[in-house]
Amino acid sequence: MTAVMTGIFAVLLALSVPVGYALIIAAGTAILFHGGTPTVLAVVKLFQPTQSFPLLAIPFFILSGSLMMSGTLGQKLVQFAAALVGRFHGGMGQVTVVGSTIFGGVSGSAVAEASALGSMLIPWQKREGYPAGFAAAVTASSSTIAGLIPPSIPLILYSTVSNASIAALFSAAVLPGLMLAAGMMLVCYLSGRIRNFPRLTDQTHLRSVGKSILSALPALLMPFFIVVLLRAGIATPTEVSVIAVFYALVVSLVVYRDLTWARLHEALVGTVITTGIVMLVITASSLVGHVLITERVPTIVAQWAQDTLVNAILIILMMNVIMLVVGMFLDLPAAILLLGPTFVAIGQAIGLDPIQLGIMICINLSIGLFTPPIGTTLFIGAAIARVPIGAVVKELWPFYLVAFMVLILMSYVPALTIY
Template sequence: MTVQMLVAFVLFLLMAMPVGYSLVISGWAALSVFGPMPSSMALMKIFQPTQSFPLLAIPFFILSGSLMMSGKLGQKLVGLASMLVGKYHGGLGQVSVVGSTVFGGVSGSSVAEASALGSMLIPWQKREGYPGAFGAAVTSASSVIAGLMPPSIPLILFATVSNSSIASLFIAAVIPALMLAAGMMLACYFVGKRREFPRLKLKHTRAEMRSTLFTALPALLMPVFIVVLLRAGIATPTEVSIIAVAYALMVSGIIYRDLTGERVMAALVNTVITTGIVMLIIAAANIIAYILTSGGVPQAVAQWAVEYLKHPLLIILAINLLLLFIGMFLDLPAAILLLGPTLVSIANAIGLDLVQLGIMMCVNLSIGLFTPPIGTTLFVSAAIARERIGAVVKELAPFYLVAIIVLLLVSYVPALIIY
């Protein structure tokens, strides 16, 4: 049954069928055609995981991000980032990284961030004399920080797969996200200095800087607000997501005063579409996980890894190599839901903390988002910049290096993320 499912899944992918549909059809066929389960029970297996209370956090976090990102917030954040780092070498690249880091604490979605920030910053960088391919590279690489900064949708998905604490994952992800941001800013600085990219010569008074900081402060406080509520145990992640929506409505309606019926409707439509895509993958991945688990695949893989690789450090290296490869072909949510049960079994076998495994998976699979042949943020950014994928990939070399260094640190220095 497992073999038939995997063969069908690969064939559907080769036919360019969307991942969610490929998972549903191959899993359902494996259970109802090749397995002992009737079609009605197979459908129940698909429907069952969508009825999880913690998963309610996903649509509410998506809605809060859509409400805040669609108004004046983006302009305020870009203005603040320009004041802070625009005057340095590679300044506009650093503006992208700072903007991505803050936007990540609002949206929780790398693709949404690449689209929103890229449409603002890439044309600006080109007007200032930056190569379009470099602008696309910075945007595609830095936007993956959203996959780590609270409220991270991938981390919520990993928590559902592994039965880990969403709060612990959110808190543990902050330092790796900031390490990625700092490393990418350094990469922008050295590349800008070596290639003599133009530097912004904007002069701002202290009063203007204070005013810009004050107007951007509500957005800057969003991830802090989430982490504090979770760390203090004041609210559950689902409750925090609902509070985040109320916070977004208050900020947009009272502080920025740009909340309109059209914006609310557009945010709701975007939330429904995005949530539908995520829920489809969750439902499909559940039936795949059931088939793999009933066939003993996770336990067999874990036993093989322990017997043949033996040393935990080698097993962690093998996990990273596998994820780097899978991330090149599967989108992040699908990869987490598909590989999660197997990797959790391996982690339990070698004593690897599940929170550390979750951060490893998110960092690792995030690299796949800006890696060909199926890098989502890479394609979005290249399309905005109107540059060839090959040209953008060449500019990504220093950002790949930064991401790999951060991945190795979270893999082999657990003290960075486990407190």
């Protein structure tokens, strides 16, 4: 049954069928072909994940991010990042990285971040004399930091398949997210210095930095509030997501006074569409998971890894390689939901902490977002910059190096994630 499902899924992907539909068709066909599962049970398995209370956090976090990113706050964040690092070598590239890190604490979505920030910062960098390929590369790679900085949608999805604490995942993801940001800023600095990129010489005064911090403070505080509320046990993730929407509404109405009915309507429609896409993948993955569990695939794979590779170091390496390959062809949510159950079983077999495993999975699959042939943020950056994919990939190799270094540290130094 698993072989039939995998074959059909591969064919459908090759035919460019959307992932969610491909998963449902492949799993449904495999179940009908096998004949061991009643149709009613298959339908129940398909819709069962939609009844999960923690998953309600996803649309609320998406809505809060849409409300805050689409208004004046987005401009204030860019001004803050420019005042903070714009005067250094590769300053405008560093502005993109800083902006991505802060926006990650608002949106939780790498794709939303690449679209919102890229539309602002890529044309700006091109006007100032930065190569279009480099501008797209910075945006494509740094936007994936949103997969780690709370409120991370991928981490919420991982918690649903692993039963790991969302609060613990959010806390553990802050350090690797900041490490990625620091490494990418270093790449921008060295590139700017070696290639003599322009700098923002008008952002040299500390007064401008202080003023921009005050104007961007509502966004800077949001991820801090999320982590504190969760770690202190004051609210559940779903309750925190509702608080985040209320916070975004207050900031837009009272602080910036830029919330209009048109903006609210646009944010709501965008949230419904994005949530629908995510939930389609979640329901489809539940059906696939039923097929895999029925045939004991996670247990068999975990036992095979233990018996064949023996060493935990090699098993972790194998998991990373598989995730890197899968991430090149599947979007992050689908990959997490498909690989999560099997890798959690392997992690339990070798004593790998589920929090550490969750950080590994998110970093690994985030790399796939800016890796050909189907890198989502890579295509977004190239489309906005209006350059070929190849020109962007040439500029991406130092960013890959940074991401791989952080991935290795998170994979083999548990103290960095379970501190």
